[in-house]
Amino acid sequence: MPELPEVETVRLGLSRRLPGKVIRSIDIFHGKAFDVPEEARKVLCVGASVVEVRRRGKVLIVDLSTEYSLLIHLKMTGQVVFVGEDRFAAGHPNDSLVSKLPDNSTRVIFKLEDGSHVYFNDQRKFGWIRLVKTSELPEEEFLKRLGPEPINPDISLKDFKNAYLKRPNMKAKAALLSQDIVAGVGNIYADESLWAAKLHPEQKMTSLTDVDFANLHKGLLDVLKLSIERGGSSNHTYVNADGVKGSFSSFAKVFRREGQPCFTCGTEIIKTRSAGRGTHTCPTCQVAP
C-alpha cells in the first residue's frame, strides 16, 4: 500500500542518512526479492557508496558510485528501514524496532561500512529490488512505462486532462490507478481525490467536464501534498525509513471510513468495489453516472 506519499516519505528519510555511506555486504533471505547474481552484486554494489536517493512514481532509486542504481518497489507490504550504528543508544529514533529486526519479513539486509543497516522487509513477497545502470534507467522495463509525476513539479491542469483523455473509456477509479497515465496514485489517494472532486469512481473519463478535471487535479495534488506533510498513511504495514508509522489516515475523508458520516453532507460512507479494489465513496456527494 505504499503509494507516492509513503514512498516519498521513505525517500526523504533515506536521503538524510544514506548519501556517502558505503555498502559492506548484502544478506539475501529471499532470492526473488533481489534477483541479481552474486558476482554482479559484489562488483556493482559491495564497496559502492550511495550518491543520491530519488523516487519515480512508487519506486525508490538509490544511485551508487559505480554508476549503477538500485530500484526498490515496496508493492503492498514492503518497508525500507534504516538502523544506525548507534542502534542500542538511548533515544534512537527506532528504539522499538531495534529488538525486532531482522524479523520474519526481512528479505534483504544491506550492511554498511559504518555499522548501520538498511532492512528491506516485505511480508507478502511482492516487492522487488533491481540493479540497473544509472544511464539506462529511462529504458528500464518498469520505469519506462510510467506516466508523468503528479507533483514536484506539479503537473499542469492541461497535461493532467490530456493524459487521462488518452484513455477515454476508462472508469475514473481504474484510470487513477493506472501508473502509465499518471504515476504514483494507489487505492487510498484514488478514493480521496475522487471524493474531493465529488466524482463517482465508475464514471468514464470522457464524461468529465472541464470543472470536473480541475477539481480532480486540485483534489489529487492537495491530498498527495497533505499526506507527505503528515509523513504518509498509517496503514498497518507501512513505516518510514526510521520504522515509524505515518499519520495520514486521521486526515482521510473516505478511505476506511465506511459507515461513518461524510464530512460534507453527513451521509454514511459506503464501501464498494471498483477496478477490483475496495472503494470508498459518499453516495450523496458522488453520484453514479
Next chain:
DNA sequence: CACTTGACCTGTCCGC
C-alpha cells in the same frame, strides 16, 4: 486493441 479480471503472496479477521 482497450479494458477488466485473476494470480501472485501471507497475515489477519470473521463466522461457525
Next chain:
DNA sequence: TGCGGACAGGTCAAGT
C-alpha cells in the same frame, strides 16, 4: 479453540 475462507492491494499476465 481451531479452521476455512474472505480480504487486504500494486502490478502483470491472462481473459473478454
